[in-house]
Amino acid sequence: MSQSILQLENVESGYGEVQVLWGVSLSVHAHYLTTVVGANGAGKTTTLRAAIGSNKVWAGRVVFEDDDVTALSAHDKARRGLVLVPEGRQLFADMSVEENLEMGAFSPRARTHYRKNLERVFGFFPRLAERRQQKAGTFSGGEQQMLAVGRGLMADPKVLIIDELSLGLSPLLTQQLFATLRELKQAGLTILLVEQNVHLALALSDYAYVLTEGRVGIEGPAHEVAQNPDVRKAYLGM
Ligand SMILES: Nc1ncnc2c1ncn2[C@@H]1O[C@H](COP(=O)(O)OP(=O)(O)OP(=O)(O)O)[C@@H](O)[C@H]1O
Numbered sequence: 001m002s003q004s005i006l007q008l009e010n011v012e013s014g015y016g017e018v019q020v021l022w023g024v025s026l027s028v029h030a031h032y033l034t035t036v037v038g039a040n041g042a043g044k045t046t047t048l049r050a051a052i053g054s055n056k057v058w059a060g061r062v063v064f065e066d067d068d069v070t071a072l073s074a075h076d077k078a079r080r081g082l083v084l085v086p087e088g089r090q091l092f093a094d095m096s097v098e099e100n101l102e103m104g105a106f107s108p109r110a111r112t113h114y115r116k117n118l119e120r121v122f123g124f125f126p127r128l129a130e131r132r133q134q135k136a137g138t139f140s141g142g143e144q145q146m147l148a149v150g151r152g153l154m155a156d157p158k159v160l161i162i163d164e165l166s167l168g169l170s171p172l173l174t175q176q177l178f179a180t181l182r183e184l185k186q187a188g189l190t191i192l193l194v195e196q197n198v199h200l201a202l203a204l205s206d207y208a209y210v211l212t213e214g215r216v217g218i219e220g221p222a223h224e225v226a227q228n229p230d231v232r233k234a235y236l237g238m
């Protein structure tokens, strides 16, 4: 039985006066792929941001490796290994592939394993190795997403958190990135994924949460969630 490495416990959060999360609880097990799905505006990104500390947690707790990390800054959490690949990628357009990857390796732990991690990223994404001097801003959407995931891996994450892996990508590129996600999972990485391609995400995930208006509605083993009649109707077009 795998261990839970990250837990959100009754997390409430929002923006200004507006509350978005109303007591979200979720648990990420080591070496599992855990997915959060839900409609636009349900609070998926806010949940991830609350987990990594870039959104303030108004109530509830975030526990990482048995420590209460609720009050830690996003920077401190990233140093501990909670790493987000943000929605919209947020690369440095004027920097080369290799420079962008280097920006990912900011923590002392990541610096120590820099060479090994770089080789690993180039192994998962040969395209990045071929184009290591090219500026990120000239990359296609799919290449940019590879680079964003690669930069996340350079941080030597204990949990890699990915917000919208397939956003804006063609079906073919989406398939390719999901294949790489499967390899990362097989290599033992712990992943927390938010994904709009619910069908693909549930097919690959171990466990899934469905977020509805800032609350966890449905949760369970991904293959069970995929069979849930409400999920099939709302997200799988059945
Ligand atoms: N910076 C912000 N300031 C104010 N409100 C925000 C901000 N970011 C998000 N919100 C609001 O919080 C709610 C949840 O947004 P969130 O981005 O978490 O949803 P989401 O589930 O990730 O949606 P999507 O699928 O469109 O990415 C929305 O109503 C949104 O308008």
Ligand SMILES: [Mg+2]
Pocket (backbone or CB within 6 Å): 044, 045, 046, 087, 163
């Ligand atoms: Mg979002």
